[in-house]
Amino acid sequence: MEVLLVGSVACITALISSAWLMTFAKWFPIKAVDEFLIDYKTMIRAHVDYALMGLFGLGFYAAGKAAGLELPKIACFCLAVGGFSNPTVFVIAAFDTDFWSKTIWKVYSAISFVVTTIGFTWLCYELLKFAL
Numbered sequence: 001m002e003v004l005l006v007g008s009v010a011c012i013t014a015l016i017s018s019a020w021l022m023t024f025a026k027w028f029p030i031k032a033v034d035e036f037l038i039d040y041k042t043m044i045r046a047h048v049d050y051a052l053m054g055l056f057g058l059g060f061y062a063a064g065k066a067a068g069l070e071l072p073k074i075a076c077f078c079l080a081v082g083g084f085s086n087p088t089v090f091v092i093a094a095f096d097t098d099f100w101s102k103t104i105w106k107v108y109s110a111i112s113f114v115v116t117t118i119g120f121t122w123l124c125y126e127l128l129k130f131a132l
Contacts, residue, residue: 001071004061007080011054018047039094046090053074053083060123067130075122082116 022044025037037043057080064071089109093099100106 001061001064001073001076003073003076003080004057004071007056007083008057008061010054010080010084011050011057011087014052014084014091015047017091018043018050018091022047037094037099042090043094046087046094049087049090050054050084056120057083060127063127066125069126069130071123072125075119075126077119079095079119079123082112082114082119086116088112 020035022040025040025043060071060076060079063069085108089105089112092105092108096102096105
């Protein structure tokens with residue numbers, strides 16, 4: 001279950017990093033940063049998604065501990081990896097205007113979404129099973 005904490009820390013680190021990047025992009029115009037960050041709104045989506053995924057990881061970990069459950073390691077791994085890779089889709093898109101038309105990123109997005117969905121669904125199932 002501790003992999004949920006690792007995933008959450010990674011998301012929180014990305015959250016803080018994206019906040020600083022966006023701060024520099026908006027408040028301190030630096031040509032190199034402005035040229036690097038193409039789509040500011042998409043970066044905001046990534047920022048919010050990292051926050052949510054980090055909180056979900058912490059929430060599942062806390063719920064499992066509070067209930068005295070040892071949540072399945074593979075499900076936790078899927079949530080931790082998917083929870084980080086899913087918001088990263090938006091980060092990549094913020095730097096690449098042709099992101100949505102490239103096959104590699106479509107495949108990456110689909111795999112990330114599937115892995116995240118497996119983790120969420122499995123962990124929710126385990127908690128629901130415990131509750132009922």
